[in-house]
Amino acid sequence: MVRCSNGLLGLLNAAVLVLSVVVLGGGIWLSHRATTTDCERFLERPAIALGVLLLALSLAGLAGALCRKSCLLWLYLLALFVLIVLLFAFTVFAFVVTNRGAGWVVSGRGYKEYRLGDYSTWLQRRVEDSGNWAKIRSCLQDGKVCGKLAARRETLGQFVAANLSPVESGCCKPPTGCNFTYQSETIWDKPPGFNSTTTDNPDCTTWSNDQTALCYDCQSCKAGVLANLKNDWKKIAMINIIFLIFLIIVYSVGCCAFRNNRRDNSNAYPAWK
Known part of the structure; x- marks a missing residue:
């Protein structure tokens, strides 16, 4: 023994x-x-x-x-x-x-969208910290997540039916409620006369067709990162x-x-x- x-x-x-x-x-x-x-x-x-x-x-x-x-x-x-x-x-x-936290089903879309306020306060504070987010943003750019999405060259019908990942949905496109016009996966045109006073969603104003910016600083992007983090942590x-x-x-x-x-x-x- x-x-x-x-x-x-x-x-x-x-x-x-x-x-x-x-x-x-x-x-x-x-x-x-x-x-x-x-x-x-x-x-x-x-x-x-x-x-x-x-x-x-x-x-x-x-x-x-x-x-x-x-x-x-x-x-x-x-x-x-x-x-x-x-x-x-x-x-x-x-x-x-x-x-806490789950994606929202969008009518007529194959993907879900994500809201930062749905997640725990502790997680929200981590991604809203400017130093933390700068590192996460750099990781997203290094990973070329949105670049891979843009390389698909899909039609609007194919795109809206796609099952996007949380990061692709939150960081690589504007929220559906912004009603922007689809040009490609990562290029969306704002309607004429659009400004910060015509929408109550700050992500619509933050969105940029600059491929180095896109929606990387949007609340939806931070929520998408937390959705991935939630799955990884589990x-x-x-x-x-x-x-x-x-x-x-x-x-x-x-x-x-x-x-x-x-x-x-x-x-x-x-x-x-």
């Missing part, structure tokens, strides 16, 4: 070690790319930090299990417990802040649940190994004495 629990803990931590090397290597690779975009810069630091954390945990677990160092194993279990608590808290938080939360189960199993095996190490040490002492 002693060797079994220690061996199993060592095997599990070996798997975590391999994972940490992959994550850490990916973060370092992103940081050294000559053509790194703002989106990739946003990912590199969390990837490196996560890789270092997993590497330290796996090495402590391996040393504690295979070398039967109770002090290392105790520190490992403490760090693992904190990680489980933090991961559980983040998972609950992700479900709470993404609970997927991450589901992955976190699976990872939590794995960590709880590792923690349970670690507790058994720690108890066995303590028992071995206490049994070995009288024999040595």
Whole structure:
């Protein structure tokens, strides 16, 4: 039983070690790319930090299990417990802040439109922060989302029947209520005499046929980004649940190994004495 629990803990931590090397290597690779975009810069630091954390945990677990160092194993279990608590808290938080918000069906359209006010206040504040939005806007431009939409060369009938993504719907075209005239996927003509006093929707005024501007600063674009974020966070939360189960199993095996190490040490002492 002693060797079994220690061996199993060592095997599990070996798997975590391999994972940490992959994550850490990916973060370092992103940081050294000559053509790194703002989106990739946003990912590199969390990837490196996560890789270092997993590497330290796996090495402590391996040393504690295979070398039967109770002090290392105790520190490992403490760090693992904190990680489980933090991961559980983040998972609950992700479900709470993404609970609100959904696309609105537009009559006669195959796509939905999105309103910023439908999402949680916490998410709204994140995208309305000028510094955050500048980075997100840069990511959208780097990803050429609207450029790919414009390359379709669809007729108006094909376009209105298309199932656009939230970002395409919110950032690459004006809201349907603006009643602009379709020229292409990303070019819409404003009606004669249009100005800020003829509409109560600020996105209609913000829209520009400049392909570097479009509706990137519209409320609908921010809402589209949050719709994508909501879907991504829910997927991450589901992955976190699976990872939590794995960590709880590792923690349970670690507790058994720690108890066995303590028992071995206490049994070995009288024999040595």
